[in-house]
Amino acid sequence: MTLSGRVALVTGASQGIGHACALKLAEAGAAVAVAARNQGKLDELVAQITAAGGKAAAFVLDVGEEEQIKSVFKTAIAQFGKIDILVNNAGIARDQLVMRMKRADWDAVLNTNLTSAYLCIQQAIGSMLKQRWGRIINVTSIFGQMGQAGQANYAASKAGLIGLTMAIAREVGSRNITCNAIAPGFIETAMTAGLPDELKQSGLKAIPLGRIGTPEDVAGAVRFLASDEASYITGHVLNINGGMLMG
Numbered sequence: 001m002t003l004s005g006r007v008a009l010v011t012g013a014s015q016g017i018g019h020a021c022a023l024k025l026a027e028a029g030a031a032v033a034v035a036a037r038n039q040g041k042l043d044e045l046v047a048q049i050t051a052a053g054g055k056a057a058a059f060v061l062d063v064g065e066e067e068q069i070k071s072v073f074k075t076a077i078a079q080f081g082k083i084d085i086l087v088n089n090a091g092i093a094r095d096q097l098v099m100r101m102k103r104a105d106w107d108a109v110l111n112t113n114l115t116s117a118y119l120c121i122q123q124a125i126g127s128m129l130k131q132r133w134g135r136i137i138n139v140t141s142i143f144g145q146m147g148q149a150g151q152a153n154y155a156a157s158k159a160g161l162i163g164l165t166m167a168i169a170r171e172v173g174s175r176n177i178t179c180n181a182i183a184p185g186f187i188e189t190a191m192t193a194g195l196p197d198e199l200k201q202s203g204l205k206a207i208p209l210g211r212i213g214t215p216e217d218v219a220g221a222v223r224f225l226a227s228d229e230a231s232y233i234t235g236h237v238l239n240i241n242g243g244m245l246m247g
């Protein structure tokens with residue numbers, strides 16, 4: 001699954017799933033633009049990629065800010081010449097029961113998790129259309145498929161990503177551009193580390209494989225969907241959940 005000659009941009013790349021995806025894409029030969037809010041962590045990631053013989057550049061980006069998205073994509077395309085692969089991974093959670101959820105927390109989660117993906121796709125799609133090749137991969141969640149109490153905003157944003165994925169897949173499929181989503185279950189990340197132990201234990205019991213997933217489990221699937229081997233897959237949601245949700 002070589003990605004030699006391809007250029008990828010990964011949002012939320014400073015840690016967790018995004019970090020693992022950037023490493024995996026670089027390992028496969030892609031040049032990687034890594035974007036997130038934490039400059040220090042991005043610089044460490046770029047150093048790790050370049051030390052292994054890869055090519056990468058860091059871009060400080062808050063995906064909640066439209067003008068920052070436009071600026072980063074313009075700069076990345078100017079530097080690398082194109083964007084072939086877009087991984088919309090950036091996301092936040094602001095958990096609360098719906099009756100107590102503040103409008104600001106609803107808006108922040110929808111803006112960061114869903115609206116930013118639309119904006120990033122909009123900025124990358126011109127490059128993909130020009131070369132008649134592209135891979136768009138949206139990181140959704142098992143909770144966008146089955147819901148989760150206390151996460152109305154998060155679940156809604158992730159379910160929205162699934163709809164966005166299918167709509168974009170239909171729009172650009174004739175131009176040899178695929179758009180797919182991955183739906184991780186319980187994965188060992190900073191976001192899940194903050195969950196109550198009771199919720200983690202009940203979640204573990206619901207996983208047939210009997211373990212929490214790793215960012216690398218997700219990154220392997222992203223690399224596959226970004227490759228030519230996945231050229232006939234589009235509008236698909238790939239479950240990476242250890243069997244927690246089937247069907």
